[in-house]
Amino acid sequence: MTDKVYRQLCEMMAKRGGMYPGMDIPEFYNLAGELFTPEEAAVYMAIPQGYSPPAAIAGNMGRNEEDVAKILEEMAYKGLCTAGRMGDTTFYGAPPFVPGIFEFQFMRGTSTEKDVRIARLIRSYKNAMDKTRGAIKITFPVNRVIPVNKTIKAENRIHTYHQVKTYIEKYDPIAVSTCFCRHEAKLNDPGDDCGKPNEVCMQFGMGAQFVIDRKMGRKIDKTEALNILEISEEAGLVHAAINRQEIDFLCNCCSCHCMILKTALSQPKPGLALNSGFMPERDAELCTACGTCIERCPADALTSGADDFPELNMDRCIGCAVCATGCPSGAIVMIERPGIPAPPVDQKALKEALKSSRG
Structure with missing residues (x-):
């Protein structure tokens, strides 16, 4: 039985x-x-x-x-x-x-x-x-990157779903919990620790209440939520969520452990498997060719080119803005990337898009 x-x-x-x-x-x-x-x-x-x-x-x-x-x-x-x-x-x-x-x-x-x-x-x-x-093949993005709002060039159109702060302002309660990907890695091997902050994954609304009630995380106010965003950005983590306009969680992912990011980066063109709808634009006059952006890029989308200035591989760029937040000379801003559709409106629309992509 x-x-x-x-x-x-x-x-x-x-x-x-x-x-x-x-x-x-x-x-x-x-x-x-x-x-x-x-x-x-x-x-x-x-x-x-x-x-x-x-x-x-x-x-x-x-x-x-x-x-x-x-x-x-x-x-x-x-x-x-x-x-x-x-x-x-x-x-x-x-x-x-x-x-x-x-x-x-x-x-x-x-x-x-x-x-x-x-x-x-x-x-x-x-x-x-x-x-x-065999390897997982992404035919339509299940998840999406949310860019760091302060890095987006002023004249670009910014939708509410492009702004993490929109969700923090909108939802109550908000919960934070341990990054399950990094923690799972440490449980398997205590030495497998990339040093990135761990208590950074957030849930919103009903999902947050579920986590709070079952003691899977703790309730936080909007000020702490914004502070967690800053800590994550400084650490070079990528804001990732479900690929729809309304979200109920926000992961702050590293490329070495996190399933969302690792799966996307294993695709032939990661930039189409996971994206924010933005791409970096470099100001040649401000850029000092220090290489910080190349070191920080979680997708290996930036490489050293002529005179050590960074060159962008669009096929790999996921539009996370980690390069822009870490640029010491402020030489990088994010601009709208052509050809990236808006996220599906809701879960039903996401399921329909996934079904259509699989034929």
């Missing part, structure tokens, strides 16, 4: 999709058995697409609502389902592995024996899946 539940879970996770869906390989079952009890796996599979109240989920299982509600809340704390209150009722959703369950495991930043065990099982599953199916 137990094996049957996990095989059914694998089939369900395959349907949920995401970057690492369910795959019928031994590594999946090793991981699933560590994350889910058989009862939790059955509850997960009873959650419909979208969000549902415990009564509906219990009805799908033919079980008592109170018992199922208790299991759902335990699962939410474990990061096996999402939750959000609407009025007096808590609704629950079943996220895919990525984005979703994998990230929730490490947002608290704890380093227990179980955390280490899960981190190793997740890495084993990802490695085995990559080997089985």
Whole structure:
């Protein structure tokens, strides 16, 4: 019976999709058995697409609502389902592995024996899946870069979705948590530490409340959120979010560990797989050919050219503005990049764009 539940879970996770869906390989079952009890796996599979109240989920299982509600809340704390209150009722959703369950495991930043065990099982599953199916191919950007607003040239058109501060001003509450990518790396190998700040990943609105209620992060005010942006920019991290005009999270990514950035940079043309809609413009009179921008560029889009002045490879440029924020002579500004469409309006539009890109 137990094996049957996990095989059914694998089939369900395959349907949920995401970057690492369910795959019928031994590594999946090793991981699933560590994350889910058989009862939790059955509850997960009873959650419909979208969000549902415990009564509906219990009805799908033919079980008592109170018992199922208790299991759902335990699962939410474990990061096996999402939750959000609407009025007096808590609704629950079943996220895919990525984005979703994998990230929730490490947002608290704890380093227990179980955390280490899960981190190793997740890495084993990802490695085995990559080997089985080959490298991930991005046909339409699932995520996008949000440029550093202060680096954009004054005469450029700046939409609200180009400005991180727009989301900070708009949403309440805001939460911050540990970068799950960098923390997962340290759990697998304590020496695998790039030195970048870790408590920098933010959530907004209902997603933030979920993180706060389950102690996966802490509530912050708008002043601290803006300060985290500055710390991230100084460290050369890239602001990355879901590729739609309304976002519910903001990652501050490094190129050495973060899944969003690493996956995009592995593509033949990273600049088309992940982009902000902007590109750097260098003032030749102000540029001193110091090489700082080349060192800071997370995409290796800048190289040393004639007389050591930087040359831009547009195929690799993701428009993050890390070069501009670090330029000591202020010689780089960001200008609008032609040919990059506006982000899809919402999740439905993003799903339609992804479906269309895959034929």
